[in-house]
Amino acid sequence: MPRRLIAAFKIPAPSSMNEKAAELNKASAKIHNKTLSLFKSTFCVGEVIFRSTRILNRLWYSNTSMHFSVRKKNPDAKPPFRAKQYMPTIWKVSAIHIKNQQLVFSNGQGNRPFVIPIPSSLDLSCFAIKLAKLVWDPKNHHYYIHLSVEVDGRALEPGDSVVAVDLGVVHPFTAFNGHEVRIWNGGELNSKLQYKHKRLAGIQQVLSRTKPGSRKHKKLLRAKQRVLRKLSNQITDILHKIISSFVEWVRQSGARVIVIGDVGGIRNKVKYHVKANQKIHDWKFRKITSMIEYKAKLAGIEMKYISEEYTSQTCPVCGHRRKPSNRHFKCPVCGFEYHRDGVRAINIHKKYLSYGRVVADLAPAIGVKFNPHLRGPGVSPWKLALSQ
Numbered sequence: 001m002p003r004r005l006i007a008a009f010k011i012p013a014p015s016s017m018n019e020k021a022a023e024l025n026k027a028s029a030k031i032h033n034k035t036l037s038l039f040k041s042t043f044c045v046g047e048v049i050f051r052s053t054r055i056l057n058r059l060w061y062s063n064t065s066m067h068f069s070v071r072k073k074n075p076d077a078k079p080p081f082r083a084k085q086y087m088p089t090i091w092k093v094s095a096i097h098i099k100n101q102q103l104v105f106s107n108g109q110g111n112r113p114f115v116i117p118i119p120s121s122l123d124l125s126c127f128a129i130k131l132a133k134l135v136w137d138p139k140n141h142h143y144y145i146h147l148s149v150e151v152d153g154r155a156l157e158p159g160d161s162v163v164a165v166d167l168g169v170v171h172p173f174t175a176f177n178g179h180e181v182r183i184w185n186g187g188e189l190n191s192k193l194q195y196k197h198k199r200l201a202g203i204q205q206v207l208s209r210t211k212p213g214s215r216k217h218k219k220l221l222r223a224k225q226r227v228l229r230k231l232s233n234q235i236t237d238i239l240h241k242i243i244s245s246f247v248e249w250v251r252q253s254g255a256r257v258i259v260i261g262d263v264g265g266i267r268n269k270v271k272y273h274v275k276a277n278q279k280i281h282d283w284k285f286r287k288i289t290s291m292i293e294y295k296a297k298l299a300g301i302e303m304k305y306i307s308e309e310y311t312s313q314t315c316p317v318c319g320h321r322r323k324p325s326n327r328h329f330k331c332p333v334c335g336f337e338y339h340r341d342g343v344r345a346i347n348i349h350k351k352y353l354s355y356g357r358v359v360a361d362l363a364p365a366i367g368v369k370f371n372p373h374l375r376g377p378g379v380s381p382w383k384l385a386l387s388q
Contacts, residue, residue: 013116013143021134021143028087036083089134096129116145139229163255164349167263167285168341172242176345177253181365183341184246188370189238196231239291242370247295258296259352260289261308311347312340339365
């Protein structure tokens with residue numbers, strides 16, 4: 001039985017629709033601000049008193065539903081309180097229609113619909129549309145329709161095949177599937193991050209010598225935004241390709257579960273020199289895990305998180321702990337030698353499945369180099385839907 005999953009498409013709105021899109025998002029902000037004042041008036045000190053639950057649910061459900069779910073775990077969580085100038089306009093499925101390769105969004109009786117052409121490369125007939133959101137992208141200075149659609153995901157089958165993943169700064173991730181270790185090279189990604197810091201430092205140095213509000217200052221700010229936008233797109237492209245390659249390898253190996261070492265809170269423990277601190281604070285581990293999670297979900301693979309405490313210091317063969325001083329791990333007791341990131345991935349695999357000894361003569365780790373000219377063989381929502 002296939003699972004029903006939610007995937008998203010990003011469809012650009014024509015530049016000629018910018019004015020109309022801005023009006024819609026401004027009107028949505030007015031509704032948000034009106035409901036905000038109503039919401040505030042329904043709260044008393046110490047307890048919540050609702051005057052009109054139906055009105056609040058209809059007008060502000062999208063903003064407050066998350067707050068109410070968070071309050072179940074954290075009673076001290078505060079509701080949204082800031083007024084907005086613009087808010088993304090949301091259309092439900094009943095207000096979304098497809099006519100003549102165009103997306104038609106209803107805007108109420110007596111108002112003209114908001115119409116967006118569908119790219120010729122995109123066939124939406126395979127999907128069940130659930131939601132649409134009109135979003136302004138400040139990086140690209142463009143309006144987009146974020147379209148949420150329902151697709152058939154591969155069904156989960158019983159089995160204990162697991163791939164353990166260790167996240168790293170030098171190498172984005174290292175994986176162990178019980179038989180071999182693969183290391184995805186992060187040279188291209190790290191060089192882009194380093195180049196980004198270099199370019200921004202140069203622009204910032206010139207900016208500090210200009211007068212705020214002057215023509216040169218504004219010109220440099222535009223250049224800074226342009227550099228950030230271009231490099232951010234390149235970094236995201238690299239991540240998409242290497243993660244698609246990784247998820248496809250996991251799928252081909254027959255694994256049903258990906259176990260990732262949880263590195264949450266690591267930035268609070270950073271006490272190294274300046275360069276090491278900068279690398280860790282610029283580490284994209286949240287973005288990497290979220291991208292792995294949604295790509296794995298489309299492929300029918302579960303995601304699990306586990307503590308990675310002492311996984312880089314423990315010998316996977318004899319269990320002796322020794323903190324390595326470089327990228328190579330060597331156990332002084334049993335003589336086991338291996339790549340440090342590979343040792344961490346093996347220990348995460350052991351920890352999750354609760355087994356003991358690992359074969360000491362494990363094959364050397366396989367490196368996966370990034371190739372910018374090849375697209376990753378990962379799973380895309382439209383190909384997944386067409387293959388069912």
